[in-house]
Amino acid sequence: MPDSPAVLTEIADRTWVARNELIDVNLTVIGGERGLVVVDTLASTAAMATMLDSIRALGAGQVVGVVNTHAHFDHVLGNAVFEGTPIHAHEATAAALATFRDTRTAFVGSEGGRERAAEIDASPVLLPDRTFSSAQVIDLGDRQVELLHPGRGHTDGDVIVRLPDADVVVLGDLVEESGPPAYGPDCWPMEWPTALDLAISLMTDDTVVVPGHGGVSDSDFVHEQRGQIGVVAETIRDLAGRGIPVGQALAEGEWPWPEHLLDQAVRRGYAHLPRTAKRLPLI
Structure with missing residues (x-):
């Protein structure tokens, strides 16, 4: 059974x-005279269906658009609740989700244990x-919701x-307030x-920032x-430039977060650097 819905706080x-x-x-x-836009749809259809009751209780209109900030399951698996409603995302997100849909496996060991893993996988x-490649606007009548692809990151x-x-x-997982940003296998x-x-x-000193996880900042x-x-990026660049092998980089570098959180960052960073930015490994 899904938990009670989280409280919607007006920021x-x-x-x-x-x-x-x-x-x-x-x-x-996000509300406008033409209705509501929902950004990210949680980690399960059950969780999103429960949350939708709270959205309706706002009395601010019907959901007329959905945005996925990226392709990770905890931000998109409630999409099915909005079938028939336009769902906006970057074209790379749509491509990643198409593959995910066709090759999905159970989220065994997901946070919350077996029951939650089953809820997610169902x-x-x-x-x-x-979909779009660089920018798109959702027109809510009296306000515009701008969608921008800033380049590759998370x-x-x-x-x-x-x-x-x-x-x-709203930055999705480009930043996380509840812990270090997640460097996954697609970062x-x-x-x-x-x-x-x-x-x-795009920000001012007064901008309200919604991270993918954690408190509003x-x-x-x-x-x-x-x-x-x-x-992290400059440390990878420096280590590769000095000929430190990728397998030794975590031990050799000085990192802002624990090493076990950065394995994918180092491996993918080394792989993405041009050959001219790397020296032969030191003996």
Whole structure:
């Protein structure tokens, strides 16, 4: 059975965020005169169906659009609740989800134990049907919801959701407040800092920032995490340039987070560097 829905908290004009218990993922709701846009649909269809009751209770209109900030299951497995509603995402996200849908396996060992793993795995994958390569706008009548692809970072399909009139940005897992950012098997560690530079360029000192996981934050937090992500990238570049083998890099580097969280960052960072940026391994 899914838990009670997370509380929707208004963080700006007609902009609500719920921090869901299942994998501590954030869901954002944006309201306009034409209806509501839901950003990220949680880690299971059951969790999203329960949350939808709370969204309806806002009395702010019907859901007329959905946005997936990237392809990871904890942000998309509630899509099926919105079948028939436009689902917006970067084209790389749609491609990744198509493969995921066809090759999915049980999330054995997922957070919350066997019951939760079954709840997640029972969720069908509904693909986005409104894809774009660089930018898209959802028109809610009295306000515009801007969708921007800042380049590759946490994944190759990250999307920033910007609400200019309310000075809100939703960053998905480009930043995480509840812990270090997740470097997974599809991350792009050498390009991630640049993606965050674009995000920062959209902010003011008063911008409200919604991370993929954790509490709502601000531009100072994004600057700080961008700096740490930049340290990871530059440390990889330095180690490779000095001829340190990839298998020794974690032990040789000085990292902003524990080494066990950075294995994929180092491996993928080495793989993504051009040959001219690497020296032959030191003997």
